[in-house]
Amino acid sequence: MKMRSMAVAGVAALALTGIGSGIAVAQSGPPPVATIPSLTGQSTSVKLDSGFTGALTSLDVKPAPTGNATVENGTASFPITGGNVTVYKPGEVTPYVQGTLMHDGSGLSLTKGSTKVTLENFVIDPGQPATLKGKVLANGSTVADSVTLFDLDGSTLKPITTDASANTATLTGTTVRLSADAAAALDKAFGTDAIKGGTTVGIATIVVDLPGKAASSGSGSGSMPGAMPSGGAQTGGGSTATGGVDPALLVGGVLTLAVAGGALVVVRRRRATDQG
Amino acid sequence: MSRARRRGWVAAAALLAVAGVALVVLGLTAGPRAAAPIAAADTRAPVTVTAPPPTTTAVPDLPASPPARIAVPALGVDSAVNPVGLNPDGTVQVPAPGPLYDQAAWYTGSVTPGQRGPAVILGHIDSAANGPSVFYRLSALRPLDEFTVTRADGRTLVFRVNSVKSYPKDAFPSQAVYGPTTRPEVRLITCGGAFDARARSYVDNTVVYANQISP
Numbered sequence: 001m002k003m004r005s006m007a008v009a010g011v012a013a014l015a016l017t018g019i020g021s022g023i024a025v026a027q028s029g030p031p032p033v034a035t036i037p038s039l040t041g042q043s044t045s046v047k048l049d050s051g052f053t054g055a056l057t058s059l060d061v062k063p064a065p066t067g068n069a070t071v072e073n074g075t076a077s078f079p080i081t082g083g084n085v086t087v088y089k090p091g092e093v094t095p096y097v098q099g100t101l102m103h104d105g106s107g108l109s110l111t112k113g114s115t116k117v118t119l120e121n122f123v124i125d126p127g128q129p130a131t132l133k134g135k136v137l138a139n140g141s142t143v144a145d146s147v148t149l150f151d152l153d154g155s156t157l158k159p160i161t162t163d164a165s166a167n168t169a170t171l172t173g174t175t176v177r178l179s180a181d182a183a184a185a186l187d188k189a190f191g192t193d194a195i196k197g198g199t200t201v202g203i204a205t206i207v208v209d210l211p212g213k214a215a216s217s218g219s220g221s222g223s224m225p226g227a228m229p230s231g232g233a234q235t236g237g238g239s240t241a242t243g244g245v246d247p248a249l250l251v252g253g254v255l256t257l258a259v260a261g262g263a264l265v266v267v268r269r270r271r272a273t274d275q276g
Numbered sequence: 277m278s279r280a281r282r283r284g285w286v287a288a289a290a291l292l293a294v295a296g297v298a299l300v301v302l303g304l305t306a307g308p309r310a311a312a313p314i315a316a317a318d319t320r321a322p323v324t325v326t327a328p329p330p331t332t333t334a335v336p337d338l339p340a341s342p343p344a345r346i347a348v349p350a351l352g353v354d355s356a357v358n359p360v361g362l363n364p365d366g367t368v369q370v371p372a373p374g375p376l377y378d379q380a381a382w383y384t385g386s387v388t389p390g391q392r393g394p395a396v397i398l399g400h401i402d403s404a405a406n407g408p409s410v411f412y413r414l415s416a417l418r419p420l421d422e423f424t425v426t427r428a429d430g431r432t433l434v435f436r437v438n439s440v441k442s443y444p445k446d447a448f449p450s451q452a453v454y455g456p457t458t459r460p461e462v463r464l465i466t467c468g469g470a471f472d473a474r475a476r477s478y479v480d481n482t483v484v485y486a487n488q489i490s491p
Contacts, residue, residue, distance in 0.1 A: 038438040038485035040458050082487055083419060084439030099439070100419040104489070123420065146321070211452060222392045222456035226385020229396075229454060230366035232445035232481040236467030237404030238309070240412065241478075246307035253299025260292035267285045 030092040034160065034169065036099075037084050041209045042168060044103060044124065045077040046176055046202040059194055061112045066120055069106035078103040078122055080208060085126075087160050087171075095154055097126045097171060101206065107134065112190045115139065119149055119182075124206075130154050132176070138189060149182045150201060162210070172205040309471040311401060311478060314416040322420035323350035326434050326490055335460060335488045338390035341429035343382045346397060348423040348464075351413045355380045357397060357425070370398055378409045386454070386463075389425040390433050390488060394454060394461045397425070401467040401478065411466035415440060415482045423486070425462065434490035435462050441483050442468050453483055460488040 053074070056063055065071045069078050085099035100123060107120025118137040123146070125131050130152035136143040153175040162169045178186075180197030187195050325347075343357040360369035360381040371377045380399040387393035399411030421437045443449055453463055462484075469480025 035441075035452075037441050037452060037483075038457070038461060038487060040487075082436060082438050082489075084485065102420070102436075102438075209458075211455065222458055224386050224393060224454060224456075226383075227362060227366070228450055229362060229368035229383065229385070230450065232443065232448040233368050233370055233398050233465050233467070234477055235370050235398055235411070235465065235481070236311070236401040236409075236471075236478045238402065238471045238473070238476060238478070239405050239407050240312045240402040241309035241471035242312045243309040244305050244307050246303045248303075249299050249306060250303030253296045253301075253303050256292055256296030256299055258296075260289045260296055263285060263289040263292065267282055267289065271282055 030088060032086045032088050032093075034087045035085075036169075036208060036211055038211075039080055039083045039085060039101065039208055041080060042207040043077045043079050044101060044122070045075050045205045045207075047075050047205070048202040049200045052178075052199055052201045055194065055199065056110070059112065059190060059192055061110050061190060064109045064111065065106070066109050066118055067106040069108065076108060076202075078106045080206075081105065083123075085208060090159065095126055095128055095130065097154065097157065097160075100125055101208075110186065110190075115189055117186060117189050122149070124152065126152065126154060126174075130174070131179070136185065143185075147181060147185075148179045151177045151179050151198075152204070153177060156203075167210045168207050169210055170205065170207050172203070174204040174206070176201040176204050309473065311415075311468045311471065311480075312412075314413050320418070322418065322422070324420070324422045325349060325424055326422060335390075335433075335490065337392050337460070338388075338427075338431065338433075339429075340388045340391060341427040341431065342384075343389050343395065343397065343425045344428045345426040346380050346423065347426075348417070348421075350417055350421045350423070351411075353380075353410060353413075353423075355399070355410050357382050359384045360398070361385065368396070368398065371400060373403075377403060380410050387460075389427060389435075389462055390431065390460050392457065392460055394457055394463050395425075396454065396463045396465065398465045401482075404476070411464065411482075414464060414466045414484060415442070415468055417464075417484050422489070431491075433460075433488050435486040436489045438485045438487060441485070442480050443483060444469070444480055445477075446479075448481060457487075462486045462488070 069076060080101055081104040082102040083100040088096040090096045103122040107118055109116055109118045116139050119134050122132055122134045131148045132150040132152060133146050134149045135145050136147055156173045156175050157171060158173040160169055160171050178197055178199040178201055183195045183197040187193050346357050347354045357380045358376050361384055363369055368383050371379060371381050380397050383396040386396040389395040400409035401412050402409050417437050417440050419437050419439055422434055424432050424434055426432045464484035466482050467478035468482040469478055471478050
């Protein structure tokens with residue numbers, strides 16, 4: 001009986017150690033080295049691969065910029081109009097460049113005879129897998145609003161560089177390859193099977209404005225006319241907050257109840273034995 | 277075992293049972309609480325309001341006119357927008373308890389939507405006792421989602437989400453959120469993260485960065 005009592009007391013003590021212990025706060029990942037939550041400008045440029053342009057030429061397909069895009073000296077450039085980017089230290093987070101880069105109002109047309117395929121409004125997602133999606137039109141009619149046009153290989157990406165005087169950051173080295181779906185669609189449009197998925201289109205260089213770049217034209221400074229608030233905003237009362245479970249306390253309570261129940265059983269059995 | 281000793285054991289067991297019940301109750305209620313997780317598929321298609329999509333994001337600077345209404349189709353939000361100022365401690369005011377509590381609010385020290393700079397629109401995630409509020413699902417917005425702000429002059433402007441960020445209130449990046457921009461932008465702000473029951477406050481803020489794309 002003494003051994004049993006000691007065991008009961010030991011379990012109870014073990015259970016009661018749950019009091020005051022909390023839940024370990026979930027550890028967040030490594031901090032980013034740079035974050036731009038609202039991209040405002042600059043461009044994504046692709047130095048076109050001679051193999052890609054040569055293949056188009058051999059098929060008599062003529063590439064041309066559309067909207068605000070430019071093609072100069074073998075480099076196609078598309079202005080960045082929005083999105084965000086977060087850069088981590090390489091090796092700490094994969095992929096170490098994350099975000100979304102939007103390129104509204106620009107694109108590339110591919111024309112052969114009376115057939116014109118237009119790829120525009122590019123959206124780059126450097127995630128896994130990294131892709132470039134865009135809208136596809138055939139002779140002016142929308143074929144798809146958002147399809148993967150290019151696969152992006154970030155393994156060749158070089159470390160980010162910044163230009164303090166220009167207030168810009170540059171990421172270069174991403175290899176742009178034609179996606180299998182885009183190649184199949186182009187083959188179908190141009191009546192050929194010569195355009196292959198995985199074909200290297202070129203090497204991309206992304207230049208983005210860093211936050212705080214001053215307004216260069218137009219009215220207004222872009223600053224708040226009033227005082228900048230300090231800190232965050234108290235926009236909640238907590239009525240929808242969920243959770244509240246402390247596993248250690250809960251386990252401690254259950255064990256304590258078990259110990260109490262066990263003790264009662266022992267007492268009742270001993271009483272029955274004594275009466276018998 | 278004597279009767280007295282047995283009674284002692286029963287009393288001890290009863291005390292343990294009471295302690296166990298208390299621990300269970302504490303275990304179910306005393307742990308950390310957080311803003312309700314919002315089920316949002318990262319891969320869902322953007323919810324847009326422009327048809328057809330804009331061909332450019334270059335928009336003209338507009339004269340000042342305060343926002344009167346905000347509609348966020350991706351969240352099912354369509355709310356009046358009321359003005360708020362600053363508290364004596366320099367923090368931004370939020371909708372006070374009462375009939376306007378569950379409506380969005382515009383910080384009058386920021387630009388009006390359509391002007392170059394960040395127009396700041398806030399909304400509660402929830403109330404202390406009455407459940408979800410106007411920006412309850414704000415963290416479910418995704419880049420490329422669009423929403424509209426209608427100004428007092430009748431103009432309805434379209435904004436597109438660039439990013440959705442969460443910041444600790446004690447490390448709030450004021451310059452990134454409230455600093456100057458080169459074009460008309462909007463910041464939508466609400467609470468998020470863990471709920472500090474002692475301070476009766478969430479520890480984080482959710483901030484949506486968006487820029488005007490139309491007209």
